[in-house]
Amino acid sequence: MYRSPSPQECTVLRRAFSKWGIFEYLENEIFLVRVKDGTRKQIFLVTSIFPTKISSPLFAGLFMGELGKRFTPSLEMAQIVANKGTKFQFVKVNPKGESLVVYGRDVFGDSIVEHNASKENELVIILNTRNEAIGIGRTRYSPNHLSIKGTVTVTTLADLGQFIRDERASESRALV
Amino acid sequence: MISRFLNIIPNVKDLLRVLESPPRRYIRINTIKADPAGTVARLTNHGFEFEKTILPEVFLIKKESFSIGSTLEYLLGHYYIQDLSSCLAVIELDVSENNCVLDMTCAPGGKTTYIAQKMNNKGILIAADSSSLRIRSTFFNLMRCGIQNTYIYKMDAMKIPMLGIKFDRVLLDAPCSCEGVISRDNSVKRKNTPIQIDKCARRQNMLLNSATKVIKPGGILIYSTCTYAPEENEFVIDNLLNSCHNIEIEAVKCGLDGLTSFSDHELNSSLKLTKRLYPHIHGTLGFYIAKLRIKN
Numbered sequence: 001m002y003r004s005p006s007p008q009e010c011t012v013l014r015r016a017f018s019k020w021g022i023f024e025y026l027e028n029e030i031f032l033v034r035v036k037d038g039t040r041k042q043i044f045l046v047t048s049i050f051p052t053k054i055s056s057p058l059f060a061g062l063f064m065g066e067l068g069k070r071f072t073p074s075l076e077m078a079q080i081v082a083n084k085g086t087k088f089q090f091v092k093v094n095p096k097g098e099s100l101v102v103y104g105r106d107v108f109g110d111s112i113v114e115h116n117a118s119k120e121n122e123l124v125i126i127l128n129t130r131n132e133a134i135g136i137g138r139t140r141y142s143p144n145h146l147s148i149k150g151t152v153t154v155t156t157l158a159d160l161g162q163f164i165r166d167e168r169a170s171e172s173r174a175l176v
Numbered sequence: 177m178i179s180r181f182l183n184i185i186p187n188v189k190d191l192l193r194v195l196e197s198p199p200r201r202y203i204r205i206n207t208i209k210a211d212p213a214g215t216v217a218r219l220t221n222h223g224f225e226f227e228k229t230i231l232p233e234v235f236l237i238k239k240e241s242f243s244i245g246s247t248l249e250y251l252l253g254h255y256y257i258q259d260l261s262s263c264l265a266v267i268e269l270d271v272s273e274n275n276c277v278l279d280m281t282c283a284p285g286g287k288t289t290y291i292a293q294k295m296n297n298k299g300i301l302i303a304a305d306s307s308s309l310r311i312r313s314t315f316f317n318l319m320r321c322g323i324q325n326t327y328i329y330k331m332d333a334m335k336i337p338m339l340g341i342k343f344d345r346v347l348l349d350a351p352c353s354c355e356g357v358i359s360r361d362n363s364v365k366r367k368n369t370p371i372q373i374d375k376c377a378r379r380q381n382m383l384l385n386s387a388t389k390v391i392k393p394g395g396i397l398i399y400s401t402c403t404y405a406p407e408e409n410e411f412v413i414d415n416l417l418n419s420c421h422n423i424e425i426e427a428v429k430c431g432l433d434g435l436t437s438f439s440d441h442e443l444n445s446s447l448k449l450t451k452r453l454y455p456h457i458h459g460t461l462g463f464y465i466a467k468l469r470i471k472n
Contacts, residue, residue, distance in 0.1 A: 047298050047325040055329065055339055057302075059315050062324035076319050079252075102251060132252055160251035163316045 001056045002032040002044070009033060009067060013043065016071035021085035032060050033067070041067040075136060075158045078125045082133035089124045091115040091137065091146065091154055098128040101135045102161040107154035109147045117143045124154065135159035177355070177368060184404050184435065190456040199359040200459050203244065203255045204263055204290060205233040206321045208297050210254035218249055230430070233293075234263050236459070253320040258286045261356075261453045261463035264430050265349065265400040266290045268467050273298040275344040280333040280387060283310030285317035287349055292323040301326040302343070304333055334386045342392045349400045350380045350412075356402035356462020359455060377407045384416050388423065388470070396426075397468040402461055404452070406438040409464040413450060414443045416468070425449045426467045431458065434466070 005013060013031065017023040030049060034042045046061035065073040073081070081088050093101060097111025107126060117124050120142045126135035137154040139146060146153045181188050203219075203226075205212040212233050216226055223241030237244060244250065245257055266287050271277055271294050282288045282303035292301055303318075303326050305311050311330050318326055329339075333348070353376050358364045384399060391397050401408050413434075417423060424446070431451030436443050450466035 045324050046327075048300055050300055050302070050327050055331070057327040058311060058330045059318070059326075059328040061326065062322065063319060076322065079322065098248065102248060128248070132248075134248070134252075160248070163251065163320055167313055167316050 002034050002060050004049075005031055005033050005043070009041070012067060012069075012071055016065075016073070019088075020073065020077075020081045021087040022077075022081055024086075025080070025084040031064070034060070043067055043071070072123075073136065075133065075160065075162070078133040078136050078158075081125055082127060082131060089117050089122055090127050091117060091124050091139075092127045092129065092131070093134075094129065098134055101126055101156055101159050104156060104159055104161055104165065106152040106156050107137060108149075109145075109151050109153040110149045112147050112153065115143065115146055117146060119143070123157075126154065126156065126159075177365065181404065183438070184406060185454060186432070187456060191454060194456040195359045197359070199259075199357075199455065199461060201237045201240070201244070202229065202258060202260045202263075203235055203237060204231075204258045205235070205255050206253055206289065206293060207233055208293050208322050209252065210249070215249060215254045218254075219244075219247065222247060229260055231260070231263055231267065234258075234260055236260075251320070253322055256286060256289055256317070256321065258290070259461045259463075261402070261458070261460035261465075262287055262349075262400075263290060264428075264453070264460075265347065265398055265463070265465050266294060268396075268428055268465055269294075269345050269347055269398050270396060271295050271299075271345050276300045276341070277302070277345040278336065278343040278347070278387075278390060279303045280336060280346065280348045280383065281305055281351060282328070283307060283314045285314035287347060288314065288326060289317055289321045289323055291347065292318075292321070292325055295325060297323060297325050299325055302329065302339070302341070303327070304329040304331050304336060306330065306332045333383050336386055337389045339390070341390065342395075343390055344392055344395050346387050346391050346395065346397045347400075348383055348387045348397065350376075350383055350408070352376050352380070352401040352403040352408050353405055354402055355404045356455075356464075358462075360461070373405050373407050376403075377405075377412060380408055380412045381415055384412055385419075388416065388420055391470050393422075393470050393472045395470050397423075397470065399466040399468065401464050403464065404462050406435050409452075409466070410435045410438065410443050410447045410450065411441075413447060413466045413468070417444050417446070422471045423468050424471060426469050428465045428467050431463075431465065434464070 225239035226235040434450030
């Protein structure tokens with residue numbers, strides 16, 4: 001069942017949107033919360049409230065991420081951030097790095113052409129050279145060491161190719 | 177099947193020849209995320225070639241240097257691989273930003289994403305399908321295309337009146353015997369039997385009746401199939417016109433006129449306003465579109 005976010009949840013969301021530089025862009029938007037498996041709170045961006053009490057939909061609007069103590073953005077939100085965000089942490093990769101990321105591989109220091117990460121173990125949006133969000137990653141090293149050659153310096157947590165891989169996996173599971 | 181085709185389809189020889197070659201493929205640019213000219217230019221740089229169609233955001237693929245479903249632009253949701261005929265059905269729906277729209281059998285989401293695009297990602301779009309696996313594909317496609325105005329329900333389209341909501345626009349792209357997609361799936365030639373067609377037609381009649389129960393007065397209902405069988409097309413609409421007198425047919429812009437007689441059956445003369453699309457004439461998959469308006 002979907003519901004509106006509580007005031008506390010709204011506060012965490014506002015902080016997250018502010019951190020990713022899209023607070024103003026999403027200021028007047030409507031969000032719904034879906035609690036999955038008892039604990040996971042999934043956040044969806046919708047255009048208007050549909051009377052969901054009649055019958056709960058399977059999905060509503062655009063999946064923005066998961067809310068725990070902190071908010072973890074989804075790839076769809078990363079794309080909004082890449083387009084509309086005023087300030088956000090990113091690593092930009094070259095075309096070879098781009099190909100690796102969309103196949104779910106981690107980012108090598110050699111592939112990084114630009115970044116503004118501020119610390120180790122930080123969530124970053126992985127951009128290609130056209131500034132399009134192709135993944136979400138977590139830095140393994142401090143900013144000064146992110147471009148070390150021959151070493152994975154950013155772990156890929158989510159990538160664009162996941163759509164296709166997940167879909168194929170679910171198809172093959174259904175066939176078995 | 178061929179003997180049936182001879183009674184329905186003009187220039188069947190041409191059709192059979194076209195069915196032996198790979199079908200024409202189209203892409204529809206997702207204007208929510210990308211602009212047509214920019215996307216075509218990017219894909220042209222990858223070695224693809226395109227030709228314009230009657231719709232500004234839909235392009236015919238003239239040269240496919242590798243699978244067009246494996247580009248970064250595809251993963252980014254800049255375009256959707258979709259036949260022109262499907263796009264024409266959505267165009268006939270004539271949606272606007274503040275509409276409440278229903279897509280009764282939405283999976284895998286091609287028409288759903290195009291409707292959302294035509295609504296500028298605003299208003300409310302309800303998409304329903306009964307298959308969990310196909311809904312998963314729909315969800316992937318909606319996320320990929322950045323759609324935020326859609327609610328997806330897992331439910332049998334015949335139970336949609338239970339939602340208790342009235343819609344401005346309803347699209348029923350009914351499950352059918354798929355004769356129009358033989359060029360994609362050759363097995364249709366062997367699978368289709370008169371029993372199968374009757375079974376589809378019965379279900380289509382029920383689905384269409386459900387659709388009429390959830391549409392507002394003045395609203396538009398688009399009924400489409402990807403089959404040539406009149407039993408699943410004009411007969412279904414004829415049955416509806418005979419049972420519901422508050423429904424009128426409006427003209428569909430593209431295609432050849434719908435049939436007004438078949439075998440020894442005479443059908444409602446207004447059925448000529450419905451349209452049929454053929455691979456050998458229109459360069460699309462075989463398709464049927466009927467546009468119905470509920471009288472105020």
